[in-house]
Amino acid sequence: MSENSTFECNLGFDTALEITKYIFQLIYLVPGTIFIAYMLYVLTVKQWKFYADNFYIRIFIFELITSLFLIIQDIFFGRLTMYIPPLCPILGPYFKQNPSLLKFQMVSLNYVRASKSVTQIFLTLNRMTCVIFPITHLAYWSKYINLVIILNIFLPFGAIWILIISDVYPNPTYGGFSSIYKRAIDWASLSRFQSLYLVISMFFTIIFTILTFYGLRKLENRVKNTEKTLCIVTFFITFGFIFVACFQFVWVFCYTCGVTYPSIYMFQFLTYDFLNVGTPIVMVTINNQLRAHMFHWLKMAGNVRITPVSAIPSKFLPTPILS
Template identity: 35%
Template sequence: MASYSNDTSYMPFQCSQKYDSLLESLKYVGSVIYLIPAAFMHFAILRVILITEREYYGRSSFYQLFAVDSVASLVLILWDIFFSRLLLFVPPFCPIVSSFFFRPTLLQKVYYVSGCHARFAKSVAQIFMVLNRMNCVVTPTFYGKIWERSTKWAILLVILLPLAGTWNVILSRVYAFAAFGGFGFSYIRYVQWVTFMSLAFAIF
């Protein structure tokens, strides 16, 4: 075990001065140009499925899974817009806020864990959506009965199964490091031989 979740050691870094502030900021603006419409589209999808047309779409196992996938997508998109890409590609922010992340904070832990969890959840949701469509085509007679019983379990697995891949991240030290004109985040594994990706591949 290399590190512990309660490790509060000071891990400073220097913001790089070799990146052009304007060019890096334009990278952020460029990404936001497509991320904001994507966020609005996911909000619109969820609004239709869960609120305005709930009576119709709420009975569809596929759209219930699609809604869970959209929630995971929104988590990733909103973090990108308001946190990770902002700190990574807007150099003027780096010297102002970087010292706040020299020690572990709840914010960076929540960001990193929820991001890993959402990516894993999307993979699981996609598997169930493909199975759902396959059942609809291959066994249309039994499709309704199969998914009437299975949908809640599938959604529960989409939410819980990622924990099999993120538990080590939850226990680990999340730290900030200089990258591009700003900084990004990574983690020091609590259990050294376990990685997020190795568990994901082992499960699937």
Template identity: 35%
Template sequence: MSADRNYTLDLPMPIECDTNFNNSREIVKYLTQSIYISISIWLHFLILRIILVKKRKEFEKNTFFRIYLVDILASLTMNLIDVLYTRPLIFIPPICPILSPFFENPSILATIFYTLPNYMKAMKSLTQMFMSINRMWCVIWPLDYKIRWQKMIKPVIFLIVAGPIFITWNVMISRTCTFAMYGGFSFSYVKRVTGTWAKLSVLHLGLLLVSLVTTVICTAITVVGLVAMPNRLKNAEKTLCVATVCISMGFIATALTQSLFAFCSSCALSITLLMIQYFCYDFLNLGSPLVIIFMSSELKSQIFPTKVQELKSY
């Protein structure tokens, strides 16, 4: 979301907090969101603990989960910034008159906390794309899957981590500013490079569409491959398709809202549209670990052990 306003980049940009919102109702909105965001954080930490500590040997050679680790870090960063920074500033009205004056002038802190979530959104698009390619490869070329992906995994992870620079570069060099949102305030930016092609929303949309098209194609190929697989392998791999479809639904909704930000000038500062986009990413961040947990029998058995498994551990 960019602010195409006639501001001088170095002058103060004050906002007027909206006092028409009911404090109690807005705080309840924040608490409701913080509950499911906290559940998302908890699930991601559970998966991290299993993959990196409890079952590290089993997962460290699995290239799919190495890509998914990057996705977890992106989701956790977005969730933590949301629950501790972004959402309180929007939905806790008493904060607005206290903190908004600190962001009237150029602020490195505001730039960092505005850039980071957008950087992580781009990372999630890339992780989704490469996880889809990885799953397709596993089904279609199972014999050389492990060898090929062990060689490819480091360049793939480097691309996922470094690639978002090309999406967020204009935000990094631009001025971050505030605007009134509900009873609080949120952040936008005044573009230093003003061309339409350099808009954050346009660059995000392009990456989302590439990721979405790749995911759909890979899913279709995977489904065809599953039909021809032996039942034993089919049962082991079919949940991968379910995971892809579920996560792709979130990407479709996100791509639709992103397209409005990119090409609808009257929508560019729509608060409702911005909140819809927040909720789309909330869906992705909460839905992804749930799908992955129930997709992986190993993860599911570690997170939700049965009584038989608990007795065996004694």
């Protein structure tokens, strides 16, 4: 659709089926939103004094914030406008005439997606330094944590600068519409920049993960629970990013796939759901201390056995949780 054309909704989709898709995704997105919001509350307010010196958790908070943002914007805008056909004739022409709001939504969405790639690098780097440099790990992160936060904020702009200077407008998608842009510079593609960030993130993730596992194998008197926790978290997040990257690469480099297999566009969203909702659940599931802070009544009822942090030798685990 040309940016100057009149916006027209695609009336060929079944309204009941499209709304059913939206409701089905709400079944896990809404609980996921509540779960992540509560975890953020525990980490940043309720138990902040306990986690303030845990640099892994401070970076992981960025991961939670980006996940929460992506889910909320999907619930109240992205998938709402895409899967609720009756809204299309009302909101589509409105955003066509008022593109600034749509541009803000698209820029912020893709900024946060790029941010997740950057955060992933620092999370795996933190785990690696904890194992490879157990003595200097805390001093190193104390010195550079502010730089890490700054990079986490500014590096994602490298993936979305083309979107910032381009025009954005609604595009018919399924029974509703989604955001699309017209490149201000022909050679610059948002999807390729996003793919580049995913590739870089995957490269560093794999390297840091290999070094982490190697360091764990070399440790004397290894802490088995710590090794298991690191392996599970690393595997899940890495698998999640591979999942996201595969669909991103198909969308970017297979020009006919989007037409031949239109469901690929929907699966892009589902892969991010897997990463956004799944990562915090895995974190809580495998970590006794965080689980006790979030669900303290389980500890009081005697259903969960909490291993005190002090029981783990500090040389192997300098900070309380997955440092």
